[in-house]
Amino acid sequence: MSSSSDPAGWLLGARRLFLTVRWGEKSIVTLYLSVLSGAVHDMQYDPAESFYSLSTIEVLVPFGAFWRALHYYASQLFFLLALCHLVAIILTRKHVMIPHGKWVLLIGGLVTTLLLLFTGYVLRGDATGASAGVIAENILLAIPGFGRWLNELLFAVTTAAMKRVYANHLVGLGVLWLVLSWDHFRRYRVRVWLHPYFVCTLLLVSALWPAPMEPERLGLLHIAGPWFFLGLQELLRYVQPFWAGVLFPLTFIVSLCLLPARGGIGRQARAYAALWLLVYAVLSAVGFSRGLV
């Protein structure tokens, strides 16, 4: 029996603690807050003048900074808590009980959540957002054949400014998420008022800490991309856009889809996913450290 002071004991304790939290329920609470705050924020946001609109919301519009911060933090938390929920499902091996087709749809829903988060970054129109938008566009254009069509559907920031991104963030990706996740989502009724401490903490954080914004300025020599793409940003320095921006993340998504598979395929998928995450963590750490210099 391992004592509480040895690392294995700590790990087991941490795992037990991790599994006591109802991550899925918390993620739905943050989803509701994100949608509500996004709807409010959208009343003042103008995609035709994205950065100017964002600045006026932040500085001039009463409680603008609060609504923007709430939307930002709730959205980030939704994604993080959904990831924790995924990890908890995998640790308790509940993922093998889900029909494989439904599992693939849920992974698709997670990817759509990431895209929603990313388009939100782009819509900021600041230095980070503008760069993120053009980088995504050029990565899609690097896909032979249908890359151009995919870009026209999702981004096209060079030709259509924020129009496509806004439409996708507001409607397209949300609908796609619902279609992919509905069968899972409709089974759970979450009452937000049963999570008062969690909600109040989020509201307090939003009131006290403004959401980040990076204005364009002379002599800006380093832009750190969205935190979930830091590793990708680092990899793009060394590897061509198609391999780094398309194939590399796609292999991870495929391995996630194959996680519940039985036998050798499932084992290989799990091993690959773990290795991929390790590599990505290292790349992200390197990318993060560049911003500190």
Place this chain on the structure above:
Amino acid sequence: MRDVVEEERGRQEVATAAAGRRSFLRQGWSWLRLAAAGVLCYPLFSFLGYRVRRQPRRILVPKAIPLSGFIQEHDFVLFAGEHGPWAVSRICTHLGCRLNYLDKERQLVCPCHHSRFSPDGKRVDGPARRDLTVFPVEGRPAADGAGYVVII
């Protein structure tokens, strides 16, 4: 007895053939619906894919720059040298980020992946593979002779 068995076999064959025809028609109907969806996608992607050509813009820079100096505008950096003025695009040829000019090092640097370019737009270092676009520059006719027009 044999007649009954043969009649039953015949009936089964007819039923099997009918089931085969129904299955074929059902599949054919599915393929037809798929083809119709594909055809309907064509107007969608034709609409989305059309690129309206942008009109060339004449950007007025109503300032004078010293020899070997520069002016950084939103879309370009304007330089002046012995052979006259020129402007290079601020859009990195790697993945489209906006470059900034570092006067101390006399290089344009990309803040995203740190590609570097010389003032005449030549790629120096980093993941970018192509040189920057160089825009034509006209001297602006004015009473004081100062100013430039950059055509992008």
